[in-house]
Amino acid sequence: MTEFAGLAYYTEVPVVIWDVQRIGPSTGLPTRTSQGDLTFTYFIGHGDSNSVILLPGDVSECFEFGWKSFDIAERLQTPVFVLSDLDMGMNQWMSKPFQYPESSMDRGKILWEKDIEEIKGNWGRYLDKDGDGIPYRSLPGNKHPMSAYFTRGTGHDEYARYTEDSETYLRVMARLKNKHETARKYMPKPVLHSMAGATVGILSFGSTENAILEARHMLAAEHGIKAEFLRVRALPFIDEVTDFIEKYEQIFVVEMNRDGQMNQVLLTEYPQFAARFKSVAYQDGLPASAKWVREGILAKYETVVVSDQKSVISDQKSVAGDRKAKGGAQKKPSAKKTASAAKAGSPSKKDAAKSSTKTKKPGRKTAVKSKKK
Template sequence: MIKQLTLMLGGIQGEGIVSVGDTLIRALSQAGYYAFGYRTFSSRIKGGHTNYVIDISTHKTLSCDDSLDILIAFDQDSIEINLPKLKKGGLLVYDDIVSVKELLASIAPSSYIILPIPFTSIAKQYGNTLMKNTGVVGFLGQLFHMPIESVSRVISKNFNGKGEEIVANNMKVLTACYELPLENNSLSHQYRLSPVQNNQKKASMLGNEAIAFGALMAGCRFMAAYPITPSSEVMEYLTKKFPGFNGVMIQTEDEISAITMTVGAAYGGVRSMTATSGPGLSLMMEGIGLAAMTEIPVVIADIQRGGPSTGLPTKHEQSDIDFLYYGAHGEIPIIILSPYTVEGCFYQTIDAFNLAEQYQCPVMILSDLHLGLSRQTIDPLDSSKIQIDRGKLLNSNEFTESDMPFKRFAFTDDGVSSRIIPGQPFGMHHITGIEHMETGKPFEGNDNRKKMMDKRLKKLQGLKELDHIDLYGQLESDLLILSVGSNFGMIQRVVEGEQLPATYGMFKMIKPMPIKQLEELCAKYNKILVIEGNATGQLAAIIKSEVGFHRKIESLLKYDGTPFKYEEIHNKIKELI
């Protein structure tokens, strides 16, 4: 029996590799296992090589191993490209219609277990070769000794909307491949998954889906967005869910429209958001400045990808940090949250809406492609943690005619003014992107300008005093690792897997920087390693500019479009400890 393994599904993009991977992860999760799946794909709809790597375990897993235990190949390219990643003695499974004679002739027979399976032939027997994808899930269900009921429920749900005949035919293919006799009987034991201690059904989600679900639970009822990889799943999820909750999702003609519509809806009192990636964020920046100047609460999810320009639209990177931290024209209050798990995407999106209304400013949710598009088994979400705080939003009975003119931008001790939903009696006020007085009326006086700038900027000062870095590992070690986003999974795998003497901290908020906590941490540890997916060490540079400690801080950077590998992080940590 095996407690953890890594497999890859490889084939031609557009022929269902993602569907197979998602289905397998859902089936494993329903059977009580944990899975983490990461896909590699190109910026085209169909054609070219794609693969889906899945790490399967009896305990929670948030990354994939660098090498493979099993390679499932739908075409010859998948074998040629990925065979070097297969462990010696690993299992190579391929569709028997694939021509592999010359390729296999160059492989030592003892290097791998090689198993042809008639996936396409079986699918064709029941009417459609596309059902070979279902056959792969059935074969793996048998190989892992998963209950066929766990697999069949997921398959049935996948095709439920396509008619009884399609469901029935897929179930026949599933059963036929589940019952295939394995010529190598040792496989039955070698790849049998160990029973899980708790076989309770679990859910699986993408980080993007968790952001969307968090928005829904936070009371968001309006989203405007333009599709862009890798953020589109946020709008796709809410497009499906909003109708049942009186919400509206509008696909706009561009990102400029998306942010300005979001600002307008938020001004009208509706919790509103948009989602995008680097190029779209560039177009939104003026609208984000408008939200900051008018003190309107909006939430923007940025799912980072490789840039600049179109760059690497389907590849991983964490290079928007500087742009968000410094990118606005003028100086504006802005909060940047940085979830590092799928569950964190859910809870911190709820936080984002609360913070946006408490501080009346734009709030960014900074994610990345690896976190946004990796499907993984999640722990149960705790509804008791869902709290709604609308800040200083007044009800109509909280002000009267004597309060006129309503000072929407009144100077207060904490810099946050009361706000109302437009149209309330006695609440009429100006709203403009031009500098203004307390009533909102445009005014460019020198003293007023300084007071308004100070008012807006001081709103967030208190956040610098709070702890926004989660700490793990051996807290009394000499080495502190700091990072953001999806890097958490691999850092955790390396440090905890080998019990390395290191503390690792993950930022939950990078703006405002948790200055007090950072100063204490940097003073405590002798060495500080900042791990981030960009070429210039953006996060490390911000830390240095905010708290100093230049000589202690080192960087581990990666910007080739892929997430960090185990070996890369492991080698750097070993060098420093």
């Protein structure tokens, strides 16, 4: 599949691929849910490629993205991956009724016989006529003598002719990059759950929404931590996501996998905000629970007293300290360990103390003074 995905990206063939994620790798836990295929999908393909990924968060959204994914794929002429998960795909959910599509079907830039006749056959399969990086295409079965072209995974120019010319290659790849910029325009907007007086952010995707809403309620009621919550619904990221990240010094990235894959993508896309992201990643095969979300956030929460600088330093120290303790075997040991401890029932105070030496962790019933500048 990876090879076909890369081929479709480079030959600009629209295709929709649904991945109802379960725990991997290989057969993994076949009947258990996961959000573990995000980075696989994000970086899929040999050579340089960029993926368009839709991230539905409930059953009704799965229906909506069902038709929307085809519109986007045909508009952009690129693979669109939709990452659902086993919990949404196979378990029973409460759902809003499915909504009838409010927009017309979009087949994208297709030239049929009369279109090619109008432009007198003057076109190229990979020619960027509109400056948005999206070329025009004709479909097999088009009877116009100027309609046909040859699709290939090898280097090609604007007229789909074979070439290994360096400048042509660079030009084609730059246009594909430009097309990926255009893609942002077609991405569904994230869902924002605001909260008055919020001092931190929670960012997530997919089926974890309800657990997070519940955890957020508990964090506010029992710990005085008020969080604004953004559920991202697509990659590449769009302005609304950037605006959200700019707002908060601490953003908890909640997801169901071991290594914090959305966190990794955020670090890649927003290196300037790297210090803000706090990975709350955990998976044991069960649907997300408010309990682990809450405990995971508490384990990473920092009461920033003095300055941003200090919080950054303390965070780095905690990671270094943990690496030393673990022999450097794990990339983000504190996240996993505290999260699994939380799952086991009680947040380990030892872990919390170790993971952040210079900050005070709120206990379960301790009121927290969150002082942001």
